[in-house]
Amino acid sequence: MSSAPRAALQRPVRLEIEATCAACRRPVGFGAPLLRVTCSACGEPVEVATTTWAPIFAEIDEKSFDLPDTDGDTRVVEQATPEGKLSARYRVGAPRCAKCQCELSLVEPGTDDDPECAKCATKTTTFPAPGWLRTDLPTAMQLYAASRDSEARGGWFWITFQGTPPARREHHQIAIQAAIGGGPDRSPVPVSTRAPPRSRHRWEWYAVIAIVALIVVAVRQCGRRAAGTPESERDNAVEPAK
Numbered sequence: 001m002s003s004a005p006r007a008a009l010q011r012p013v014r015l016e017i018e019a020t021c022a023a024c025r026r027p028v029g030f031g032a033p034l035l036r037v038t039c040s041a042c043g044e045p046v047e048v049a050t051t052t053w054a055p056i057f058a059e060i061d062e063k064s065f066d067l068p069d070t071d072g073d074t075r076v077v078e079q080a081t082p083e084g085k086l087s088a089r090y091r092v093g094a095p096r097c098a099k100c101q102c103e104l105s106l107v108e109p110g111t112d113d114d115p116e117c118a119k120c121a122t123k124t125t126t127f128p129a130p131g132w133l134r135t136d137l138p139t140a141m142q143l144y145a146a147s148r149d150s151e152a153r154g155g156w157f158w159i160t161f162q163g164t165p166p167a168r169r170e171h172h173q174i175a176i177q178a179a180i181g182g183g184p185d186r187s188p189v190p191v192s193t194r195a196p197p198r199s200r201h202r203w204e205w206y207a208v209i210a211i212v213a214l215i216v217v218a219v220r221q222c223g224r225r226a227a228g229t230p231e232s233e234r235d236n237a238v239e240p241a242k
């Protein structure tokens with residue numbers, strides 16, 4: 001379809017999600033990644049924690065990354081919950097119009113809109129993946145035909161992923177490190193910062209030594225001259241006496 005790298009493309013996946021109502025034990029459909037929906041059978045709230053959602057989406061992101069666009073199989077990923085389990089059935093493929101089943105074109109991630117089907121003008125709602133999901137999984141981008149409210153609802157919706165799945169990226173880094181090793185250990189930082197002051201001190205020491213040497217030479221010269229004068233006077237004084 002496109003020659004762009006896989007990680008750069010938007011990867012749409014169709015989802016159908018079901019949890020169990022803790023009150024009536026009936027299955028409850030989730031029309032979006034919602035933290036709470038109202039059970040349509042008994043009216044009780046059904047809650048799903050972000051910690052339950054995150055591994056589900058991470059697994060779908062990672063597994064769908066390798067699947068070709070033509071893959072038509074429906075796969076299942078499950079996560080245990082206190083009430084039973086959260087199960088997601090997923091299949092790769094672009095979002096489709098609910099009325100004519102025509103394939104819809106993808107919008108720019110971040111869009112909140114109801115674009116029309118090019119064929120039958122039926123609108124499909126699209127909005128960004130919730131913030132908590134994007135925090136856990138930055139590759140989760142945009143939802144299509146997902147619920148905007150928290151009523152329980154069966155049927156499917158779509159999510160697009162974009163970028164290399166985080167788990168895959170870590171895997172690559174570990175593989176690269178194992179193959180070529182890490183970079184050489186850096187010598188401790190102080191060496192480079194300490195070096196200039198040390199050389200400056202050395203230079204100062206040379207100056208001090210040179211000055212001391214000059215003083216010593218000067219003092220010796222003075223001493224020799226001071227000692228020389230009386231000696232010659234003495235010589236002069238002694239000689240006439242001979």
Ligand SMILES: [Zn+2]
Pocket residue numbers: 021022023024025026039040041042043044
């Ligand atoms: Zn219920």
Ligand SMILES: [Zn+2]
Pocket residue numbers: 097098099100101102117118119120121122
């Ligand atoms: Zn249509």
